Amino acid sequence: MRRRSSMRGNRLTLASNQVDRGSPPVARRVVDYWCAADHRSSPAFATDIDVPEEWPCRVCGAPAVLQRGAAPAASRQRIFPRTPYEFLMMRRTVEDGERVLAEAIAAMHKGDYPHPGAGRRP
Numbered sequence: 001m002r003r004r005s006s007m008r009g010n011r012l013t014l015a016s017n018q019v020d021r022g023s024p025p026v027a028r029r030v031v032d033y034w035c036a037a038d039h040r041s042s043p044a045f046a047t048d049i050d051v052p053e054e055w056p057c058r059v060c061g062a063p064a065v066l067q068r069g070a071a072p073a074a075s076r077q078r079i080f081p082r083t084p085y086e087f088l089m090m091r092r093t094v095e096d097g098e099r100v101l102a103e104a105i106a107a108m109h110k111g112d113y114p115h116p117g118a119g120r121r122p
Ligand SMILES: [Zn+2]
Pocket: 035, 036, 037, 038, 039, 057, 058, 059, 060, 061, 062
């Protein structure tokens, strides 16, 4: 018969034997936090600790405070900071664009640029 290891895989998933079974749960208190969007979050804390001044809102994640209406307005983060058009407009003004376009048209009329369909076979 094979000898069984005392440390089997399924034993690792069981609850630790260091839990105080049967003892009363730690006394808790529920504290209300309010974010700038007026969402209420109510986490529970042990009664023997100082509650934090701020708590992340359970709805929007913005900082929530103990006093309703006193939360700082959350700065809204844009997922896409800039569009390609905005990047273009950061680099060039409309006048720059007109000048570049005029140069490109002049070069095309002069024959510096190949026709877009040139060299393509049907
Ligand atoms: Zn919120």
